[in-house]
Amino acid sequence: MKIAIVADIHANWDAFEPVIKHMKALKVDLLFSLGDQIGYYYDAPQIFEEISLWDHFMISGNHERIFTQFQEGTDDFRETITSKYGKCFMQYEGAFDPLLKQRVSGLDVSKELELDGLKFLLCHGAPDNEDMYIYPDADLKVLEKYMDLDYDFVLAGHTHYPMVRNLNNGLFVNPGSVGQCRIQGGVARWGIIDTKNKVYVPKETHYDVSKLVERMTQLEGENSYHVKVLKRKRF
Numbered sequence: 378m379k380i381a382i383v384a385d386i387h388a389n390w391d392a393f394e395p396v397i398k399h400m401k402a403l404k405v406d407l408l409f410s411l412g413d414q415i416g417y418y419y420d421a422p423q424i425f426e427e428i429s430l431w432d433h434f435m436i437s438g439n440h441e442r443i444f445t446q447f448q449e450g451t452d453d454f455r456e457t458i459t460s461k462y463g464k465c466f467m468q469y470e471g472a473f474d475p476l477l478k479q480r481v482s483g484l485d486v487s488k489e490l491e492l493d494g495l496k497f498l499l500c501h502g503a504p505d506n507e508d509m510y511i512y513p514d515a516d517l518k519v520l521e522k523y524m525d526l527d528y529d530f531v532l533a534g535h536t537h538y539p540m541v542r543n544l545n546n547g548l549f550v551n552p553g554s555v556g557q558c559r560i561q562g563g564v565a566r567w568g569i570i571d572t573k574n575k576v577y578v579p580k581e582t583h584y585d586v587s588k589l590v591e592r593m594t595q596l597e598g599e600n601s602y603h604v605k606v607l608k609r610k611r612f
Contacts, residue, residue, distance in 0.1 A: 378493055378572040379404060382552045384411035384501075384534025385438070388465065389556030390420035391589040392565040392582075396555055397427060399582045403569065407431070407492075411534040412438025412501035415481070417557055417603055418589070419468050419596070425477060437484035438501040438534065439508055444469055445482045463597050493572035495529040496547075502535045511551070513540035520549065530570060530577070539566050539579055550577055562586050562607040 381400050386393050400408070408431040415421040416438075428435060440462075447458055447466045458466060473481070486507045488499040503509035504523055511519060511533065520542060523531065529547040538560065539553030553566025560566075565582040586607045593603045 378406045380407045380409055380492075380570045380572065381405040381567060382409050382411070382532055382550065382570060382577075383555050383567045384552050385413040385537055385554035385556060386410070386424055387413055387440070387554070387556035388415050388418040388421040388424055389589065390418075390423045391586065392556045392584050393424055393427065395584045396565050396567055396582045399580065405431075405569065408433040409497075409499055409532060410435040411499055411532055411552075412436050412484075412486075412507075413440045413534060414438070415444060415465070415469065416440030416462060417465055418593070419465055421465075421469055422472055422477065425480070434488055434490060434499060435484060436488050436499050436501060437481070437486055437507075441481050441484055448478070463601065463603055489528075495572055495575065496527065498526065498528045498531045500531070500533050502533060504531060504533075508535075510536050511540075511549075512536050513538050513551075520544070523549065529575065539568075541577065541579070548577060552579065557606055559606065559609070562609045 410428055410433060414424050443458060444466050447455055448470060490497040498504060501507050503511055504526060524545045526544060527546055531549045533551050536551060537554035537557055540551045542549040552568040555565040555567055558564050558566050563584055563586045565584060568577055568579045570577050590604055590607050597603050
């Protein structure tokens, strides 16, 4: 079985659509989505609709939880979130039907699975803290308490930076971000696990950011973080 591992799509359909085509070309059987399907960008309904077409397991990220809080938040809270993340959460309020809002609020923060004799833990941040960031340059002490976890694959997102680290019983994998890669704009990072040989293979799918940059410039302004990160080149 081929399992696609995606994280931090962030409602970026311009990035996710090419990834879907890539997944189909590679004959992926199952999809794991590790949270932050929403946030920053605006095409969240399309993201959830596409994920629903696949056999999949999906968990929440901090942006799903923020959206749930945003809907019932005070004016000050909503203004704080909008100033930090842009107008996306306001847009979602009108674009999401009640069933989608319920689906978003009902997502688990983590999930344990056993497939083809392999044990998986799906989380967004750290295994014991959904909001904790574990970066590729983290000190070994950060991972020490997770070294003996009884999983073949511990899968996490949140940082937007890909990483693979050995655990005593398996691998800790962050596929990087599909929708907002922090290394280079226009590159969607993800990966595939083949359960037959127990191998994780990182993948990247290049996409054209120009139309999204144009749309986001109109919505958020040319100096917004959303636009700058799409143009980023760190190499």
